[in-house]
Amino acid sequence: MQKLLIEGGHDLNGQVRISGAKNSAVALLPAAILADSAVTIEGLPEISDVDTLGDLLEEIGGSVYRDGQDITIHPEKMMAMPLPNGKVKKLRASYYFMGAMLGKFNKAVIGLPGGCFLGPRPIDQHIKGFEALGAEVTNEQGAIYLRANELRGARIYLDVVSVGATINIMLAAVKAKGRTTIENAAKEPEIIDVATLLTNMGAKIKGVGTDVIRIDGVPSLHGCRHTIIPDRIEAGTYAIAAAAKGKEVVIDNVIPQHLESLIAKLREMNVTIEESDEQLYIARNRPLKSVDIKTLVYPGFPTDLQQPFTSLLTQANHSGVITDTIYSARLKHIDELRRMNAVIKVEGGSVIVSGPVQLEGAKVKASDLRAGASLIIAGLLADGITEITGLDHIDRGYERLTEKLSSLGANIWREEMTDVEIMQDQNM
Numbered sequence: 001m002q003k004l005l006i007e008g009g010h011d012l013n014g015q016v017r018i019s020g021a022k023n024s025a026v027a028l029l030p031a032a033i034l035a036d037s038a039v040t041i042e043g044l045p046e047i048s049d050v051d052t053l054g055d056l057l058e059e060i061g062g063s064v065y066r067d068g069q070d071i072t073i074h075p076e077k078m079m080a081m082p083l084p085n086g087k088v089k090k091l092r093a094s095y096y097f098m099g100a101m102l103g104k105f106n107k108a109v110i111g112l113p114g115g116c117f118l119g120p121r122p123i124d125q126h127i128k129g130f131e132a133l134g135a136e137v138t139n140e141q142g143a144i145y146l147r148a149n150e151l152r153g154a155r156i157y158l159d160v161v162s163v164g165a166t167i168n169i170m171l172a173a174v175k176a177k178g179r180t181t182i183e184n185a186a187k188e189p190e191i192i193d194v195a196t197l198l199t200n201m202g203a204k205i206k207g208v209g210t211d212v213i214r215i216d217g218v219p220s221l222h223g224c225r226h227t228i229i230p231d232r233i234e235a236g237t238y239a240i241a242a243a244a245k246g247k248e249v250v251i252d253n254v255i256p257q258h259l260e261s262l263i264a265k266l267r268e269m270n271v272t273i274e275e276s277d278e279q280l281y282i283a284r285n286r287p288l289k290s291v292d293i294k295t296l297v298y299p300g301f302p303t304d305l306q307q308p309f310t311s312l313l314t315q316a317n318h319s320g321v322i323t324d325t326i327y328s329a330r331l332k333h334i335d336e337l338r339r340m341n342a343v344i345k346v347e348g349g350s351v352i353v354s355g356p357v358q359l360e361g362a363k364v365k366a367s368d369l370r371a372g373a374s375l376i377i378a379g380l381l382a383d384g385i386t387e388i389t390g391l392d393h394i395d396r397g398y399e400r401l402t403e404k405l406s407s408l409g410a411n412i413w414r415e416e417m418t419d420v421e422i423m424q425d426q427n428m
């Protein structure tokens with residue numbers, strides 16, 4: 001087991017290249033189940049979520065070949081193997097095996113997913129969608145059993161705008177008989193990416209990127225090649241790090257339109273940002289002004305950047321208020337930031353961050369992926385050394401983070417933990 005160490009205070013300078021989007025990758029890989037022949041996905045990030053999904057595809061009989069950042073999945077020998085336990089619990093996106101296997105085999109048994117603890121993360125809207133398509137869904141000892149004689153298109157209104165439910169219903173519906181309409185659908189770029197893959201496989205999908213998606217079922221889907229979109233949350237994390245500790249940073253392989261809400265907030269804070277087709281230039285040359293943020297569904301401010309943004313607000317001139325309307329309990333980074341001298345109050349549904357404060361290095365633990373990103377940004381700013389544990393969370397979503405930040409000038413490295421440290425960490 002490793003820990004991450006950061007000696008704070010070094011300015012970031014230079015260029016960093018963004019990897020393929022984790023939240024696309026984790027849906028594109030299960031989507032390949034639906035094809036009759038090989039699907040190649042290009043530009044996948046080398047993160048543990050992708051490895052875990054590759055293993056799950058092999059568990060159901062698929063052959064998975066990795067060539068650097070490209071993965072080819074052969075689905076021809078896949079079977080409706082039950083996956084009630086084991087690796088499905090390591091990540092959130094294993095729930096896409098429900099939609100994809102139901103769509104392909106008319107049945108699936110999948111354990112309830114894991115992933116970041118952000119407060120309650122129900123999947124009732126996924127299940128509502130599967131049932132509307134004709135599946136019988138039961139929860140037996142922590143695993144979801146899905147069975148259908150035949151899937152038939154249906155009109156499904158999502159009570160909550162959900163990324164996962166929108167994608168999962170698309171996966172289940174692309175081969176159903178007739179038309180499926182998803183109303184109040186989510187509009188995140190990752191949904192468009194998954195719909196693009198499915199369309200390249202022969203699916204008929206209209207309206208992605210709006211809140212009404214129409215899918216006309218087709219009898220079969222074929223293999224194809226697809227290039228994944230860049231990770232807007234990874235890009236946003238580096239943009240926030242650059243705003244916090246950057247002199248001049250260029251973020252390469254980014255779609256700036258995917259980050260408009262963040263870019264607007266950073267500009268309000270006095271950060272200089274220039275956008276070009278695939279790059280963002282970020283310079284911090286004036287004191288930071290405080291802002292308030294409220295997370296919303298896309299194109300609003302992403303909840304996944306709320307925690308990293310909290311660390312940035314500790315450097316602004318007054319108090320800033322953060323309200324997470326998607327996951328109001330996504331707060332586990334706060335106690336850890338307090339250990340680093342941050343002054344943060346939680347009042348009702350809001351987090352009030354006081355600035356500017358000099359953060360101090362400390363021993364802290366990442367409880368989830370973006371809490372990890374928040375602590376890393378705090379570590380870059382802190383006086384002295386910050387030690388971060390809980391790297392399994394960070395490795396789920398950030399490719400080669402240590403190398404990327406080092407190349408920008410950060411003093412950051414990983415070390416093996418001693419047995420005593422591991423024991424102490426387990427009690428933290």
Ligand SMILES: CC(=O)N[C@H]1[C@@H](OP(=O)(O)OP(=O)(O)OC[C@H]2O[C@@H](n3ccc(=O)[nH]c3=O)[C@H](O)[C@@H]2O)O[C@H](CO)[C@@H](O)[C@@H]1O
Nearest residue numbers: 023093120121122123124125126160162163164165303326
């Ligand atoms: C793998 C992946 O893509 N993860 C992202 C995805 O998670 P995920 O797809 O799990 O998140 P959702 O968009 O589904 O969740 C949005 C909101 O809807 C609620 N909800 C969701 C489904 C449901 O059946 N019932 C229900 O009440 C959730 O509790 C949450 O409050 O979108 C989240 C919101 O942008 C991001 O933080 C995650 O990084």
Ligand SMILES: C=C(OP(=O)(O)O)C(=O)O
Nearest residue numbers: 092093115116304369370
């Ligand atoms: C919450 C996240 O991931 P997951 O949904 O996979 O837990 C995230 O990417 O910030």
